[in-house]
Structure formats: structure tokens, C-alpha cells
Amino acid sequence: MDAAAHVLPESLVSLDAALEREFEQRLADSSMLAVRVAMGVLRNRADAEDVAQEAFVRAYRSFAGLRDREKFRGWLVRIVWRLALDRIRAQKRRERRELEALREPAPPSVEDVAASREFQRRLADAIELLPEKLRIVLTLAGIEEHNLAEVSQLLGIPEGTVKSRLHLARQRLLEVLR
């Protein structure tokens, strides 16, 4: 065998191994972010974890082709966001069908009656009514503890835009909930 035949497979193997290590690192760094973004949409921990896992699997498929891996977190956020929205829409369709079948709304649970729960529910509903651009900024701001620079980096939009969208989102929520 010639020299090239020895070198090429080894370099390919090492590239794969390096990618695997890098992905593993991203998985460790970004798991919480992914789950929280999904939670922001789904408000259900099990569903959020499921969506976050799916997002990581999809990210893994295309990880080698990602040109700028420094943008992995922003990329992942967008994947999670889309998957979570898809899931919640599917859930709502299913719930609507079930409700129509029952022809009677389910009685409120004990927790729903509690004031804090009621506020959370109303807040979640109000958030859901926001346009997507405002909603993702609000969600990420909540996750990143209002670090607007981080949100700006994740979404790839200017920090001023993040600030104005966040303000608009809070303004609308205040109007709905006041």
C-alpha cells in the first residue's frame, strides 16, 4: 500500500472522532438551553425534554456540515423552537379534537384554581398570543436572565432590536394582563 492509503483513512477517522468529541461538548454545554427553550413553548417538562432530544439528534445529523460551529447554540435554539412549536400545534389540534368529541370542557383542576397557577396560565396564554418574533426574544431573555447581548448572539440580530422587541413583548403582556 502506498503512503497516501495509510494517511487518508487515519485522518478521516480522527476527524470523525474530533467531531464526536466536539458534539459531546456542545451537548453538555447546551442541554439546559435546549430544554428551557422547549419549556418556554410547551410548558411541560417531559415534552420539553423530548423535543430537546429530538433537536440534538437533528443537530447531530448536520453537525459536520455546520460551517461556523460557534453559532451552534443559536442554531440549536432555532431547531428547538421550531420543533416545540410544531409539537404544541399538534397537541392543540389533538386537544381540540378530543374536546369536540367530549362536547364538554374538562373541569378545572385544584391547581388551576390557585391564584399563582391561574396567573401562570394566563401569562402563558398571553405569551402564546404574541407574534413569534417577540415571543422568542421574551423566552430567551427569561432563560438568559435578561442578558440581551446573549440573546442577540443566539438569534443573530442586533442588540437594539432585541431590546425593542423585548420591551414591546412586555408591553403587550402588561396590556393583556392588567
Next chain:
Amino acid sequence: MSCKSYHDAVAEAALGGAQDAALRDHVAACAACRDELARLRALSAAIDRGVEEITHAEPSPAFAARVRDRVAEESAARAYWWRGWVPAFAGGAAVLVLVAWLLWSPAEVQAPKPTQELAGTSDPSKGSEPPGKTASAPEVAPNRSPRVVPSKQLATHRPRRESGSAPRPAPQPALPEVLIAGDEWSQVVKLYRLAQRGQVQAEAVAPPDVTPLEAKFQALVIAELKPIAPLGEGALPAGEPRK
């Protein structure tokens, strides 16, 4: 100004916006608007906390392991897909190649048959003449697609059938009936062209047992044979018609 006109300004202030002097004066003087501002500030804080609570979640300890499992499952499924389909594709391709070969080369799977007008046919398995002894004519399959002729195959010819033998129906063109060694090719072609132009009498160059040759020369068509090894000097380039 009435309280209603401060509606938006109070909300803006509750969200942390600047209060202008007019709003400050109004709030200082109006208990209702002061209460509303306090309520909205509390609500704004509750919204911020609520958003954080909604999104607050820690991945379970098994999260990363489950992702790894799913990635591994997917990789295995892909590998299985390939394992299943690659042999199927290979088998299909092999069948297609076989069918194409049978369709395009039906004559090559049959034994070559002599023709009535091409008297000098050859059968490589039945012996050949030594190199240097030119065959009666370079008889090759007419109008056929290019064939690869091993250059080491020697010029051969089959002696012409006796004139008294029963005529056979003309067979389909088969394999080249005379295989010409690479180093003899150019000479045979040259001779053939000279004969076609009437510059050479076929009888003058034919072996004594092959006569007459005029008909044979006229019936000849030289197919475009592509030898594996380079031809001798003067070989015709591939693609040139050799009629």
C-alpha cells in the same frame, strides 16, 4: 389632564421607562394613578418572574445519555439501511449489465459461422497461421460496435469452403472472422485499401488455396476494432471509418 390620558405613560413607567415631569406630578397628586403604577410595576415584575418560571427547567440527569442513545440508534438504523440496500442495488446493477450485454452482443455468445460470400473465415480455436503470414483479407464483422481484440491474438483465417458444399443461409455478423495481430494490422489495412482501389490484384497476394478474392474484398467491412495494446505503426486512429 384626566387619568385616562396617563394610561400609556403609567404602563410605560411600570415597565421601567422614563417618567416625565407631568406624569410624576400627576402620580404625586392622584392616588388612583399612584396605585395603578404600583400595581403595574408588580405585574411587570410578575411577568418577568413568570417567564423565567415557565422556562425554568433543568435537563434530567439521563438527558445526555438518552440523546446519545438516540444518535446511536439512528446511526445503526442508517447502517442497516445501507447494509440492506447496497447488495440489492449491486444485484440489480449486475442484472442490468447482464441484460444489456445479452441485448447488445447476441452474436458473441454464438459460435462464429462462415458466410457464403466471406469465404476466408477463421476459428481461433482451430489453429492459426504464424505471425508474418498475412491472412487472405482482414475480414471483420461489418457494421458492428467497436470490439476489443487482444493484440496478442494472431492473424488467423479459416480456409475457404469447397465450392461444392451446400450453400448456407447468410448468418448474422458475428465475431471478427479474421483476427489480426497488432503488428500486422496496418499492413493488412493498407493492402485492403489498395485492393479496393484496384491497385492490387487480390490473387497476387492471396494464399494459393483462397481464390477468387475479388468478391471477398468487395464484401469486406472493417469494423472499428479497439485493441487493448497499442497497434503497430500506421494504425488507424479509433473512430476513423475503415471501409
